[in-house]
Amino acid sequence: MMAAETLQHPSHARRAATARRLGEQQMQLSFDAATSADPSFGERAYAFIVAYVREQAAALGSVPGEQVTLAARAAGIRPADDRAFGAIYAKAVRRGEIKVVGYCARVRGHGTSGGKLYAAG
Numbered sequence: 001m002m003a004a005e006t007l008q009h010p011s012h013a014r015r016a017a018t019a020r021r022l023g024e025q026q027m028q029l030s031f032d033a034a035t036s037a038d039p040s041f042g043e044r045a046y047a048f049i050v051a052y053v054r055e056q057a058a059a060l061g062s063v064p065g066e067q068v069t070l071a072a073r074a075a076g077i078r079p080a081d082d083r084a085f086g087a088i089y090a091k092a093v094r095r096g097e098i099k100v101v102g103y104c105a106r107v108r109g110h111g112t113s114g115g116k117l118y119a120a121g
Contacts, residue, residue, distance in 0.1 A: 027086035034079035041079060045088045048072050050097045054120045062101050062117040065089060066108055089118075096121040 010018075034041045052071055056063035069085050079085070092098045102117040109115070 023086075027083050027090075030079065030081040030083040031087035033081065034084035037080065041077070041084070042088065045072060045077050045079075045085060046092060048075055048077055049085070049088055050092055053092075053098045053118045057119040062119045064104050064107075065116045065118055066106060068118065089116075093121075 031042070049068055049072060052068050053063055056067070069082055072085065073082075089098070093100065097120075098118045099121045100116050101119045103113065104115040104117055105111045105113060106115040
């Protein structure tokens with residue numbers, strides 16, 4: 001009976017892993033579409049995000065990712081889908097340019113949890 005229950009009701013860890021994988025796939029599709037529409041998107045977004053996080057974090061300690069994304073859009077970096085920025089954040093974190101230093105409520109997510117706070121790497 002346990003095996004049947006496991007198949008019908010995957011564990012939280014399995015559901016979370018699936019959600020993460022699907023999110024990463026959508027992020028990559030969004031990034032690919034953004035760079036197809038504007039080949040300079042990746043380079044411009046990366047430079048803006050790293051500079052903005054460094055500037056804001058120097059003054060405030062950290063900055064919510066949503067604020068960074070909205071500032072990038074205000075600066076004219078506007079992919080059709082904001083999930084395209086996710087690939088840029090991931091790259092900047094991997095390279096040590098920025099780092100996640102905490103979490104906050106999401107403004108655009110109607111106050112849901114999961115927003116990230118960034119600082120210089």
